[in-house]
Amino acid sequence: MDPNTAEQLSALQPMPEVREVRDPDKVAEELVERSPVIDLLVLGARDGDPVSVAEHARGVDQDLSIVILAEPSRLQQIKRRVRYAPFLSGDVVCQSLAESDSVGRVLGEALVRTRQRRKHHDDVAATLAKLEAPKVWQPNPKQYLDRLLDHAPIGVAAVDYTGEIRTWNRLAASVFGLQEEDVIGAQLTEFFHPSDRRRLEDFISESTANGDKPSPGVFRAQGAHDDNIRQLEVTAAAVSSRSGVPGALVLFKDVTQQMAQEVERQRIEAQMRRAQKLESLGVLAGGIAHDFNNLLVSIVGNADLGLLLASPGSPVQNALIKIKVAGGRASELTQQLLAYSGKKEVRIEAIDVNPLVSELKNLLEVSISNYVLLDMVLSVDLPLVRGDLSQISQVVMNLITNASEAIGEHPGSITIATGTAMLTADECAERKTNWDVSEGVYVFIDVSDTGSGMPASVREQIFEPFFTTKFTGRGLGLAAVAGIVRSHHGAIEVQSELGVGTTFRVLFPAAPGAHLDAPKHETLEPAMERSGKGTVLVVDDEREVREVLSEMLEIFGFEVTAANDGIEALDIFRASPDAYSAVILDLAMPRMGGAETLQAIRAIRPDIPVILCSGYDEDHALKGDSRSAFLQKPFKLSTLINKLEEVLG
Template identity: 35%
Template sequence: MREGATGPMIGGTRAALLIAGAAGAIAGGIILWLVGSMIVAAGFVAAAVVLAGIALAVKAAFPTRTVVEPETDWSLASALAGANADAIAVTGRGGHLVCANEAYETLCGGLPTPPALALAEPALVALTAAGRDAWRDGHAALAQIEVAGTPVAVSVTRSGHAGDHLVWRFTGHRAVDTVESLVREIDGSLGDRLGEAGIMAALMTPAGQVIAGNRVLGARATGQPNASITGQDLAQLLVGDARGSIHFARDEEAGPLRLLQVPLGSGEQSPVLVALIDDLGGAPAIGDPQDVHTLLSVIPFGLALVDREGRFIAMNAAFSRVAGVEPSAPPLYPGDLVVREDKAAVADTVRRFATGGAQSADLAIRLKDHPDEPLALSIAATRGFGGASVLLSFKDNGEENRLKREVAQATKMQAVGQLAGGVAHDFNNILTAIIGHCDLMLMRHSPGDSDYDDIQQIRANSNRAASLTRQLLAFSRQQTLRPQILQLPDVVSEVSTLLRRLLGETVVLEVKHGRDLGAVRADPGQLEQVVVNLAVNARDAMLAKGAGGRVTIQTRAATIAELRHRGTDIMPLGDYTALEIADTGTGIPPDVLPKIFEPFFTTKEVGKGTGLGLSTVYGIVKQSGGFIFADSKPGQGATFTIYFPVHAVSPDAAPSRPVARAKSTDTWGTGTILLVEDEDMVRAIAERALTRQGYTVLAADHGEAALELLENAERPSLIVSDVMMPVMDGPTLARAVRARYPDIPILFMSGYAEEQLRRSIDLDNVAFLPKPFSVQQLAEAARDVLAGV
């Protein structure tokens, strides 16, 4: 870039020198004409040229620097605005919106520029005028306007390095979170409790209009039981006497009252909590500490009062419980409750509010006792409460944070499940080709050949990989299930012999069965896998202690009390049969327990666990309509409890496993089969396998190619097609062929789950062959479909 600028610079210098020389020559001619001396004229011209050269040299030595305006970092401004609780927007010189925080979007119902808000005419004129004043004077403010029915105060400040932006701040739009709850509580149970303590409470607007009042206040103010004073002016219900005491207007002889006021929220338009107490002695002043403690003690929300020096005056039990302190020994300052990083922010905010006007703010803090759980601390300036200057309250957002974590976890699990299902589908195609080639090679090699053992090893490892894909599909709840109506004790009894061999001699297996158990509907093979996986995990946990132990498998009927304890929001009430597997191992640490069903999470050493065992169990149970829970105490073992809903059957139908029908081992056949598969390696294996069984095979790589083959061929005996294919998928092809041959049998093969596919296939008389499959399985499936089995 610098080299490219040298040419223009030299050219400009030459032009400047030529212009200076020409100007000097003209001036010299004029001097010669006036003076008549050639020497004087020549000297003048030379001096002009020298001065021009010096000027150009100075300019070259000190070039003019172009000032580059710094670029504003709006991402930082947006982050700062988002951290502020007030509604904030920034506009540019042209009136366009540059950035705004979420509070502004919520208040305005979108992101309009402040002068374009949907306001009443007077408010819009005032807001526009405030913007003009801010451009002129640097700052402007409005005491109150109404935005979307909410009274707010507005301040507008000119900002930016060039003063070319306006910052709009809308305050007072947030009410303290306890206000809506207080309205309900004062009209209900809290109001009754206050009345029992001799406190007449009301929530009112700054203008004095009652929003809510307890029954005692209504009865005392009106003289009528259960009378409501909502909407009335509280000042109209009270009168003052010559001594400055306050009485009820309807009965001035009833005695004086003491009045306490607690502003809630920020700004002058915030609601006010008012408490009236009979002044029996007449001596204590308004805001007496005893009144403060009495009022705070009956309020169920965590509240604390701080004086002008920043020290605690009082706190109620709810506040001390959340803060994790003893009410009898409270800390001296609010900053003593939080971690070291948050002390300065809390102390500064309390000190500013103690000496300033009515305002409030929410601070995200972390308590010393719970540093991993951030809380929102609401800080509000208060007046008319004796020595108290600042009101503190905790906003309990633990449930909100828990829900956010659960939603994030569910989203993550769903994404991983979709990924696992897709990976398993692609992997199944590869395994189908490997297993198929192994089968074809084994047909040419007999036991004893040098390559026979190697081929068998390849096939065995391929089957192990196929079981891994089944685990992935089970985790993602996309595996093919063959549900049957069965009894859980039957399944446990059949697998118990295998379990005793798996658990070893040092682990004792104990099996217990309850009575009158309801039948369940599940896949017996997958259910056996669940039992085996949980029992093997229990064995590993006990062997980790260096000794054996006991594994207990129990089947029983679940009780209603047990279901309520689990949570009806998780598991609806009903009839369930429970399968419980407990061990006497080391137990599961509390920090690990929430993660045990996550995929690829394992506490075993590297290479000794895939992290798919429990996630597979979870997927099988959920796909079967059941629920699984893990309970554990460190050092006391773990218990996995699975609940399956009882399947309703007719009284005369005895649930039992169907007897397997003996099938013929002869897989030879005749006829024409239309084979449609987009994966070349799978199509080649299937074509060779079916051809070796005596079938004539027409192969196509997608649905449209298959329809073209049918145009020039006779009616096939069977269609064997993949489900997911480009151009035209299997179901679309099947519908097109059925339109021509309505009764033609169809065999679908896919790496996806049958249940998932059947929901998207609205066809009758179709069979399904899951991948990966062997040559023998493909031949048997074709034979069974052609035989109408």
């Protein structure tokens, strides 16, 4: 840059920063690095090609003013080139160095033009930015709040520091059935259940006392025009009036349906758990009954063997008879266990309830409290009922046992009464919710006690599984009773008064056309001739059972071969199938069960007589097999011999 030009630039006001670039090729690079800080480009024409440099500069910055200072001899040539340069347009001035007095003015004017252009472009960009920016919409505050409250999906009430309602939205009106004008000035707690009002006051006070957000509380509310109780989930927050008076904003949501659904879900889950427990208890009860029946085979069988050897009228004979009686009662208990477990086949027969009740009275008198007097009032000429004898016995025993426990260790009485009742169609309809009954005559069994009685809340639950009010109870007695009565198409009625006592009435449909089966009498006496012939294969996995069966058979003249399971029995039988007159086979054995063993034996010798024994009830797989018979454990000696003679023909 010549000294004169430098002097002219330094004289400009305000004085610009001047940067000199000696290499023309570096001009565009300098512009890029400093754009848009550079406002004026001054090019000298003494050396190089100023027009080409100007073209590159214009490509970098369209707003930049360019001044080319040239010798007079080259000035016209440079102007022509600038005019026809294809990439050079805009503010480009060619100035003669000979006119030194005007150089400063030209430079100053060019600098001003650049700054004006830049400012104009900045203003346009700012204006466009404002035009393109989204307009910020501001709602009317009061209208906004009113609409928000009216369309909120929860009830909203604003209360002052005294608890009086000052605002009440549309959903609140829907929940309580009261419009805003009906509640302004009333206490909010008035619309909630009386027993929840104090708790609601404390909840709102606690919620507004500090800045914490407490967990929602659930409170009961009642509508103005109905008696339906609603469950409301309530939250509260502190607010103040314009003058700074404190108050509260109370929000509530109706969760009645959700809570009912949750209760129903929990009820179903509890019902499933109870069903699983009942199933497990049923399996346990069946297993106990089976194993106990195996023990009773040995007890009752040895007692029978002892009676064959005992002298008539001797103390030994009397003791053995008592053992047999006790074994019989124990067998009845196992039948009840099997019935409870579902592994006892229901045997429907005609039943006279009066002898049944009398028998049970004698049985239970020794087991109930000594303070309790057990009495009977039996109607004569009762019609028969059809049902399972052991199950109906279980019903009566459970009711008498419960009555005794209700009286406890205090003087009292239990009365068992029988009679008939006529259920009309209307009476049946009243009972349809819980019992499957039809219009007609019913035989009833009443069990009344003078115990402590039951409140209504207990009466509503007594037939639910696992519900009990007894410390040692398991809650299965009355649930099992209800199940038996339902299966017999009967019903149960309960009357109870605290401090007076309780009466259970069990109704069974009468069967006027039914006839009692002829009583069965044992045909075998101990003194009968012992004339058994042939060899019997005895198969049982219990050693005590094998031994007592072998002794029973041998004492009556049979020869016996014993096997401890189905696999051993098949090995023995295959060796000499014609050597055996009959097979006595246990059903429940390890390795190979009785039913599978029976099929294998039949495959070897189809005509072999077989007696199957089990602590459970008769297996359905055995039905239809004319060459097989069934004995349920425990059984008496006479029953065994009679059954064996029956299959031998």
